[in-house]
Amino acid sequence: MEKTAEKRLKQPKPAKGSDDEAKKASENREKILSTALTLFTERGFFGTPTSLISKEAGVATGTLFFYFATKEELIDTLYRRIKSEAAQAMCRNFNTEKTALAKLRRIGYNAIEWGIENPAKQKFMEQFAHSSFVSTTAHEEGMSHFLFLQDLVRDGIREGSIRDIDPGLLFCMMASSFSGLIARAYAEKDPSLRERLVNEGLDFIFNGMKA
Amino acid sequence: MEKTAEKRLKQPKPAKGSDDEAKKASENREKILSTALTLFTERGFFGTPTSLISKEAGVATGTLFFYFATKEELIDTLYRRIKSEAAQAMCRNFNTEKTALAKLRRIGYNAIEWGIENPAKQKFMEQFAHSSFVSTTAHEEGMSHFLFLQDLVRDGIREGSIRDIDPGLLFCMMASSFSGLIARAYAEKDPSLRERLVNEGLDFIFNGMKA
Amino acid sequence: MEKTAEKRLKQPKPAKGSDDEAKKASENREKILSTALTLFTERGFFGTPTSLISKEAGVATGTLFFYFATKEELIDTLYRRIKSEAAQAMCRNFNTEKTALAKLRRIGYNAIEWGIENPAKQKFMEQFAHSSFVSTTAHEEGMSHFLFLQDLVRDGIREGSIRDIDPGLLFCMMASSFSGLIARAYAEKDPSLRERLVNEGLDFIFNGMKA
């Protein structure tokens, strides 16, 4: 009985009874998470007092700690979630493409699109990519979603569609180029110009990659 | 007053007394700056108490505040210095090159070399590139050293040596690619392999840029 | 309201519904009290959050406050109960003895036996004997069970069986000696050695008391 009571504590409630209950139960939790996302990206981890998060989220200070035992646990949860969401968005039907190069380009396109549409999450990911506030396990979990990309690069090299250079380097530069591209494209508010920038950027990157 | 303190930096003190005094006086200031560089990159701005900086630098807490009115002024000074040093290193005889593309490649090579040889400074620059701890004026001053690069890109396009795409985009992606390249190359400790990585990376970038 | 809750304790609920209900209703109350006893002795009053008590007792946080309006009321109830139980145990057929000295010795023996057999309660009594967490009225109520001892000491002096010294002093020293004796005897796990210790201790005390 104790165990049961304990487990219930921190789970998003398994929808016992009506959906309304479950939804309402985690409403505060979600408010806290989304507020934290905004504030962390705007002001950094140490620059954002938990008191500010709870105030902006419209809950009491204690409520934040009811859902997240520590500030670290809050940012960790956020990190895992966003990494996972990004990975999922990135993979949207990339497997319909034939070559590894085409697959990568599709993935890149997806990533950029998602980054532009979710600027706060994008900034969050960049900001905390190597941060020590995020636990090692969360970093590893986040990383795991992206490991297949390295394989894809290797496949491309084997296929001959991708230039034969150090796959780690390629991956590293591709990733950082995407960051730069997203930053620049996001600054451009006109949709068609932005679309053009994205394509130019992808050309730039994949020109460099072609065998 | 801030300005005064700062100016002292590069003027080895007019005369007044002996040179020894001046040298000795600046010694503590330099110890503080170099300690702060290490600690800020390792632990971030808020993660580094001024008391830790002064302890590690081997001076009293009051001494730090004698040289730098606030913690912000300390990081600002560091930022200006490092940006300026990086810019200078980057430009090492780039003008001997003929085309804009070649100049850029030379600059890129210099930048990467400096980044690998000064990892703390490199990390510091990346970490605080968009940070709000650094004053706007310091950011602008830092930026100013690099504006000529945009012009160089434009020149290259005009010349026909560089692909005709949005110069801002090109600049952005080039810069971020360099970051990725430095990160990867720094991880490689063998000098000749590292050299090869750097060249492969530059090829990657400049293949994408070529007209 | 406090009083009402308290009275419920010893009155197994008049009628109203079945006995089962009453029994079940009190079950949680008892679980809370016994859990609190253990935790308070192990960790002190402030060291024991009510949330821990309710968790270990296997009830919800709200349930504790249904039975005890405040944390103070909980410890107060515990205190009254234990004091009363101790007093009762102490008095087990002491009146069969003839002299005041013999009565006191019997009482002492009972007290020590009870203390050894109920270590948590014994510790609780010592810990909160002068504590401000327990209300003054509870302290007075607790004290009242033991006042007759002072009279017994006085009787003994009058009878000539007890040495003529300040009764308050005698009482005080007797009580504290018992504490010391219980502590030492409890540490001895072998029953017969323990019995010997108890008797040696009683001899020590009553040698000093004899006229």
Added chain:
Amino acid sequence: MEKTAEKRLKQPKPAKGSDDEAKKASENREKILSTALTLFTERGFFGTPTSLISKEAGVATGTLFFYFATKEELIDTLYRRIKSEAAQAMCRNFNTEKTALAKLRRIGYNAIEWGIENPAKQKFMEQFAHSSFVSTTAHEEGMSHFLFLQDLVRDGIREGSIRDIDPGLLFCMMASSFSGLIARAYAEKDPSLRERLVNEGLDFIFNGMKA
């Protein structure tokens, strides 16, 4: 140089320069210690916020933590000091006595006198004798001052001046009797009556101990 600076930090200052400096430097430290002593005995450890200690001591909150890294370190320091002071007071020329019994009685007398004259310290010692707020090492250090008493008891038994019972028990009961005696004697404000109580109490205890 760093090391030097570090060591200086928490030491009571080795009287470098004039005595005035040293005295003044630790004035706040002493105020904090004596205030904490009073408050801890009156309200317990958890019942005494550090903010109250600093307020009553007339210093800022930060000052307390400048001298004592944690609340635990504060109580630990207090504990060590008081235990050591008590031990010293207790031993005042006890060696002029001949038999172990006489030595113990002299020690007892000293202890009681000190306890009456330093009621706060006496209460503190009793209250935190087995407390978990005080570190194990401090407990051990405190205990070490009193170990010779057990030997003295054993000597007395060997000599034949002390009754042959479990030395641990004797020690335990003696110690707790002293507590009771001090408590009772302290309540008596008239000096000559108090003196009489003390002697009666000692008679009580040492009557019980005599062979």
Added chain:
DNA sequence: TATGAATGAGGCTTCATTCAT
């Protein structure tokens, strides 16, 4: 110039208690 004791606002977290279900 250099020191380091002193300050106090502010940060993270705990916990007794309430209340709608």
Added chain:
DNA sequence: GATGAATGAAGCCTCATTCAT
């Protein structure tokens, strides 16, 4: 009766900064 999410005051501790020496 029972639940557990929600509250917010209060606790411990940190740290940028000041100032007398």
